[in-house]
Amino acid sequence: ISGLGSGVSLSIIVPVHNSECWLDECLKSVWEQDFKGTMELSIFNDASKDGSAEIIEKWKIKLEEVGVSVVIGNNDSSQPRGVGFAKNQAVIQSSGTYLCFLDSDDVMMPQRVRLQHEVAIQHPNSIVGCQVRREPLDSTERYTRWINNLTQEQLLTQVFTSHGPTVIMPTWFCSREWFFHVGRFDEGGKGVPEDLLFFYEHLQKGGKVFRVNHCLLLYRYHPQAATHSVLEGTIWNHRVRFLEDRVLSSWTSFTIWNAGKQGKRLYRSLSPANQKKVIAFCDVDEKKISKGFYTYEESEERPKPKIPVCHFRDASPPFVICVKLVNLFRDGLAESHLLWYSLLLTWHSQCHDQL
Numbered sequence: 001i002s003g004l005g006s007g008v009s010l011s012i013i014v015p016v017h018n019s020e021c022w023l024d025e026c027l028k029s030v031w032e033q034d035f036k037g038t039m040e041l042s043i044f045n046d047a048s049k050d051g052s053a054e055i056i057e058k059w060k061i062k063l064e065e066v067g068v069s070v071v072i073g074n075n076d077s078s079q080p081r082g083v084g085f086a087k088n089q090a091v092i093q094s095s096g097t098y099l100c101f102l103d104s105d106d107v108m109m110p111q112r113v114r115l116q117h118e119v120a121i122q123h124p125n126s127i128v129g130c131q132v133r134r135e136p137l138d139s140t141e142r143y144t145r146w147i148n149n150l151t152q153e154q155l156l157t158q159v160f161t162s163h164g165p166t167v168i169m170p171t172w173f174c175s176r177e178w179f180f181h182v183g184r185f186d187e188g189g190k191g192v193p194e195d196l197l198f199f200y201e202h203l204q205k206g207g208k209v210f211r212v213n214h215c216l217l218l219y220r221y222h223p224q225a226a227t228h229s230v231l232e233g234t235i236w237n238h239r240v241r242f243l244e245d246r247v248l249s250s251w252t253s254f255t256i257w258n259a260g261k262q263g264k265r266l267y268r269s270l271s272p273a274n275q276k277k278v279i280a281f282c283d284v285d286e287k288k289i290s291k292g293f294y295t296y297e298e299s300e301e302r303p304k305p306k307i308p309v310c311h312f313r314d315a316s317p318p319f320v321i322c323v324k325l326v327n328l329f330r331d332g333l334a335e336s337h338l339l340w341y342s343l344l345l346t347w348h349s350q351c352h353d354q355l
Contacts, residue, residue, distance in 0.1 A: 009037035011096030019104035020051040027059040029108040042094035046072040046086040082189030101172040105220045112216035116173035124175045126208040130216035139221040155209040167211050169195035171230030173325025193230045200242045240269045248274050258322040259309045260281040266322050278307045284313035
């Protein structure tokens with residue numbers, strides 16, 4: 001792990017691709033940090049064709065004047081390699097004991113590095129996030145509330161929702177040693193949810209999740225954001241595989257709570273072995289319950305599998321709850337004692353960028 005023992009407390013990791021609209025404000029926020037330790041900016045320019053390179057050089061001079069060393073890497077080819085590659089390269093060329101990730105379109109509050117560093121040194125095998133302020137303010141309101149209001153327990157119990165990592169990637173802060181223990185970001189390029197895959201691997205290797213309960217990042221929402229290139233179906237498939245590996249592998253049977261579209265989609269997405277563990281669908285909708293069973297028409301088995309559909313009061317735990325969180329409260333299910341019998345896995349039917 002290059003960089004350990006270098007004497008640099010932390011490196012701020014910034015991948016850049018055609019970011020001239022936001023980069024000045026982003027790098028100014030590095031310059032304004034009130035952290036008193038040794039700090040380094042590691043920035044990787046991934047084949048930008050705009051004025052990003054000139055802005056980087058301008059801020060290199062300003063940052064080095066105040067004692068912040070700057071390391072610049074470049075992909076000089078005609079095509080970008082993607083955000084996963086750019087972040088990996090920025091980490092590899094850096095030397096800090098801790099890593100603070102920052103997207104080139106976001107802005108840090110002056111105390112961000114200091115407050116997250118204080119938590120990270122106490123929890124070396126963790127990803128530390130923070131609360132955010134969305135820009136524009138009225139964009140992704142439900143998602144932003146979710147980011148900022150999860151309890152410490154929910155940072156681990158709500159990792160199966162469609163929102164993705166319970167602390168969002170632009171707020172991540174972790175030790176260099178732990179980053180390389182987990183592995184690097186997937187470098188598949190456009191359309192790959194590299195942050196989600198890293199977060200899942202982090203959890204699989206026993207990593208913890210913490211959040212500093214202060215708003216430390218201006219988190220921008222705009223059409224050019226890389227997250228828009230990731231298809232909802234891609235995220236869904238990774239979520240199902242993670243659910244199977246982390247939870248269903250230890251269950252001998254379970255009930256899917258939702259006999260509608262999303263519950264059936266989940267069933268069809270499961271591996272054949274886990275499909276056989278589904279003992280029933282349960283619901284509150286009498287029309288769905290009255291059908292009595294769901295026939296898996298796409299199955300090559302003969303006879304085709306038929307899974308019973310029952311009212312939730314007649315269902316047996318454990319459950320995978322496959323409904324929107326707001327619907328739990330609308331239907332009064334959140335007060336049911338049945339919810340406390342099993343791990344609560346709330347699956348939103350929409351990608352967070354659609355909320």
